[in-house]
Amino acid sequence: MASRRLRGRRNSWSGIRFLHRGVDACPAFAASPAIHTDPLSAKQFEEEYRGAVAAARAGSPQIVRADETQVNTELEAFMRAYRSRSQQGDGSV
Numbered sequence: 637m638a639s640r641r642l643r644g645r646r647n648s649w650s651g652i653r654f655l656h657r658g659v660d661a662c663p664a665f666a667a668s669p670a671i672h673t674d675p676l677s678a679k680q681f682e683e684e685y686r687g688a689v690a691a692a693r694a695g696s697p698q699i700v701r702a703d704e705t706q707v708n709t710e711l712e713a714f715m716r717a718y719r720s721r722s723q724q725g726d727g728s729v
Contacts (some may be wrong), residue, residue, distance in 0.1 A: 670691035671708050 681702050688698040702710075 664692040671712075673712050674705050675709060677703070677706050678713070679705040681710065684727050 681700070684700050688700045691698045
């Protein structure tokens with residue numbers, strides 16, 4: 637019985653230690669990283685992607701490489717389109 641009480645106290649002390657460290661110690665409340673986008677870079681990626689798709693249809697698959705900025709820009713465009721559809725009441729993508 638006493639060991640259960642000690643375990644309970646130990647858990648409550650760990651919570652107090654968390655509060656003492658502050659909210660900044662918790663990764664869930666950490667500041668989000670900066671996201672860089674570049675429309676020109678994304679346009680180049682889109683052209684490379686379309687060329688690779690056309691080549692794959694012709695029977696010669698290709699590899700398309702993209703950096704973080706290009707991917708972020710594509711995701712931003714996708715999310716913008718999704719949000720506009722969601723606001724119109726159509727949740728489908």
